[in-house]
Structure formats: C-alpha cells, structure tokens
Amino acid sequence: MLEVKDFLARTFVNPSELTIRVQRLLEPLLKAPATAVSKTNEGMQWWQKTATQMRQTLLEQVVLRGVPQQWQQTPLKVEWLDTSLGNGYRIRKLRYQAIPGLWIPALLYEPTIVKPSTPAVLYLIGHDSKGKSSVYAQTFCINMAKRGVYALNPEWFGFGQLAHPELEHGCMNQLDLCGVRGVSVFYLSLKRALDVFLSLPHVDPKRIGVTGLLGGDRTHLERRQQFYRREHMEEEAKKAAELGYKALYLDSGWDTSLASSIWADDRLGKQKDFVKMLKERYGLSLALHTPLAGWCDVNAYPIEARRKSKDGQVLPSLCSAAPAYLQTKAKRLLKLCEDGAVFLMFDGSAFTGECYYATHGHSLPLTRHEHCLVYLKLTQIVKCKFPKVLIELHAPIVAGVTVRYAPTYFLHSLPHSFDELWGYEFMWDPMDDLLSGRALSLYYVRLAYDIPIYLHIDLCKDNEHALIFWWYASTCQHLGVGGKHPAPKVWEAHKKAMRTYRRIKRFYTQGKLYELDETVHAHVLRDRKLKTRNSIAVLSIFKLATTEVEREIRFKPSDIGLPDNLRLHCIGVPYHQKGSEVTLWVRLPALGHQLVEVLVSR
Ligand SMILES: [Zn+2]
Ligand SMILES: [Zn+2]
Known part of the structure; x- marks a missing residue:
C-alpha cells in the first residue's frame, strides 16, 4: 500500500x-x-x-487607464518662488502642478552662468523624511550645477514637504478603487518634472538624464560611511533626550557590516566612549540591533559557518547551528555587552534552511527545532554573563512577517532565555495597522501573556492626540519610538505624552491589563496598598474612528480586580460612583485618546 x-x-x-x-x-x-x-x-x-x-x-x-483627459491635457503650470545664490550655483524654489490641484514643491539647481544647450538631470529620492532638504540630495545637485548641469529635485509623495497622511504614496492605489490608475499620479508627477526642464530655454532636450537614491540604500557599506557617523547618532540622541527617552536604539548600520555585530570604531569611535558620551550628555543607554544568521553579511563570519547543500556544495549563506557561527557570534555579543550595550534585538532569526555540513554536528539536514535550540543557547550564553541585558527574540522560525510558526511562548521562561517578543512588524505604519484592525491583536496578546512585547514605532505617522503613541504604550510593555513628526503641534504632544507615560509607566509595564472593552484598557497595579489617595489604576480610552464621540463607560471595581466596596476617585474626566458602579463620561476627539487615572478615595 x-x-x-x-x-x-x-x-x-x-x-x-x-x-x-x-x-x-x-x-x-x-x-x-x-x-x-x-x-x-x-x-x-x-x-x-x-x-x-x-x-x-x-x-x-x-x-493611464481611467485617467481623466483633463489630467493629461492641462498645460504645465509652474510657480517660481525664491532664488538663493551659492558659490558657483543658484537654487530656485518652485512648485509645479502634477495633476489639477496637486502641486509638487521642487528645487532647481542651476549653474551661475547658463549656456545654450545645457544638459539637465532629474534627481529623485525615496524614503527620507527630510525629502529634498536632505544633505546628500543637496550635495549631489549642487555638484551638478557647479559642473554646468541643471538638476531638478522634486519632492516625493509622503516625504519632506509632502509628508501628509493624504499624500502617503502607499495610498495612491486607493485611486484604483475608483477606476483611476493610482500609478498615473507617480507617472504624471515625474513627466511634469521633465516638462519643467523642457520649459527652460537653455535646456538641451536631447541631454536629459535621471538618477537618484533610495532611502533603503542607506545601510549599505558605503552609505554607512556617509550616514552612520558619530555626529548623526548624536543628532538622534539629542531628539531622544528631548523626548525623554531612556535608551538610544541603533538600528542596522552601526556595525562594520550587516549583522557583523562588531562595533564600527572608525565611524563611531570606541564603543565604551560612545556609551559614556550617551550617558553623560544625554542620559541615555545604548540598545543595539544584532540580527542573527538568517539576515547578515556572510563574509563577516568564518567560512566553516556556511551551509552545505545535499550534493556537498558550500552555499553563500550561514547555518545557524554551525559551531563556528555560534562561537563567533557569542564572542562578539559578549564584547558588546561588556562595552555597555543594555538591549539586544535578535532580528534575522528565521530558519536558515537545510544544511548537510557533517562537521556541524547537527542532523542532516538541519531541523527547525535544532535551529531554535541554537538560538536559545546563544541567548543563554549572553544572559548567563549579563543577566540584566534585555534580549528580544524575533519569531525563531519565520521572521520579518506578521505571522508566527512557533507560538509566542515557545522557549520563553526557560533559564536565561529571551526577555521579550517582537511586536509583529507593526512598526512601519503603526497608524494604518491600528485603524485597519491588525494591531488590535496586540491587545489580546497583552491580555493573554505576561511576556513583554518590544516594538518601535514611527511617530511621523501619529496625530496631535498621540493616538498611536498611547495605543502601543498600552499594548507593548517595551515601547520604542523613532521619527520626529514635522508638525510642531504633534511633536509637542509627543513630549507631553512621554512625560506622562514616564510618570505612570509602571502601570503599563508591570500592571495587569483588564478588559473593559477593546478600546478601554485598564492597567491595574495589584501590589499597591488600598490606601486613600494611592493611585491604583490607569485607563487608556481610545477612539479609533474619524468621528468624535461622547461615551459613557460603566464598570465596577471588581471588573478590574479591586474590591467592590472601594470608593474610587478618577482624574481626567467627569465621573460618578453609585454603590459600587462607576460611571465615566468621556468626550473623545476623532482618532483620539483619553487617559484616566484612578485613585483610592477612602
Ligand atoms: Zn514606500
Ligand atoms: Zn549546518
């Protein structure tokens, strides 16, 4: 059979x-x-x-499918604004119309002396919050102009001056739902940029070029030299200190090459000095991105650490279970901790794949379970020596995606195992993840397990109510933030939120979460004495829709683990307690958050 x-x-x-x-x-x-x-x-x-x-x-x-004729046929409209003079070049500010009503800000760099038939180059950039004011874009364009070439640098959707929720480039596809190709907006905005060139009398239409730089290229080696120097990190440290943060987390780029986990002395100075500088000048500790074997520069590890295929070929990727990998990685991580790192993120944790290297000592081929156990061992080696260093382990079999292969509690709470889980990649667009409902899952994870979740979020996606700040603070016990929102109002809101958060942080990190509702989170510190005026709980109340609302919220002390005969005093909203039942009246703005602090009354 x-x-x-x-x-x-x-x-x-x-x-x-x-x-x-x-x-x-x-x-x-x-x-x-x-x-x-x-x-x-x-x-x-x-x-x-x-x-x-x-x-x-x-x-x-x-x-151009479904695109209105008017979009294509409207003649080019340009408004020329200020001009500033440099040494050997001129910068002219302008805005041009991509489609009726949608204006693109741009900078034209031109040679001081313009000759007939001048060549021109369109310079485009990708993900960079500074947009056209970023240093490398200006450097490139100035150099072009000094060499007698026009350079035009338009702003891209979602960045720089076009950093607006309604201009997110990821939302352009919504036009497709209306029968108009979203990609047409990208196309027309660039076509119009070329039209700007053609409208200039001295531009040679036969010699127009295009080049650019993707934000994503920044972690490549040569880019590290350019963008990942000590002065850049100090700039970030300044922001972190202003916001009131405790540690500066360095993502991909601080080491000699991707995931080598060797501190780049040449760009950042000695790690010990860097740590000292962070502490003394900014009151910050050092946290590091240290991806594992599945996502790294393979040349940064011994050749014996590579995988072997079934037919005996050495492959250009690493085997997590190779003794040479484990030893090398462990040694480097220990050195980082010795020199003052307080947090390590084990990204790149995915299964490294089948390996038939007999001398590696694992099953042939390597199994997923063995792979997981090696990462546990690596964690244990570090935690044994540095028990206070926090380690966050990404999902150990599949990684970089929002699903897991092994459950969240797999390998957790074994001796010297990892401390924290990764917050499912809800870092890129935390607002969209929240409003779409995807990030509601964090609420249930928080209800179900005590394993803290680490997540860092992009604050540029937040609003003036600090909605995403509070949502992720309320669901992830270890919160990281990045990005300074361009609107001063929002940045101020973040500073205020952070001050409040730090004051009542223990409720969020060590309190027990009680479910009153998906949007009403009660964090209660059970170890507090029930003494008059002692604060005992905080409530984070959210409005996740685009309409404002007045809500009446009722609960009994026993709903949040407190004795029903307890009299409560609430700060932040009008309230009333009749018998045991507490009623809160909460007015929530659209996409807003309201904090309520709960004290023992008598
Ligand atoms: Zn993008
Ligand atoms: Zn192997």
Missing part, C-alpha cells in the same frame, strides 16, 4: 520540465527582435516601431 508521505511526494508535473516548457514558449519571443536587429536594417526599423507601440500600449492600457 502507498504511504501517505510517498503519495504526497508524487508530483503532477516534473518541475524541470515546466521550466523547459516556459523557456520554449518565451525564447522565440525574445530572440526575434534580437536576431532581426543584428542582421538587417529592416529588423531595426521593425523593432523600433514595435518598441514604440509597446510603450504606447503600456501607457494607455496600464499607467
């Missing part, structure tokens, strides 16, 4: 045959123009015609 395993292993189509079939299908299509072009003039003409047609079709049927 056929075993189930064997039955499932039988494939319907041979995978290699499938590849061959696809190749057979595609090859003639690809070869036709190539051979034709190389052989005849006619072929060349055919290809040029075909290419033009293909572009046109793509533009009409994909990019």
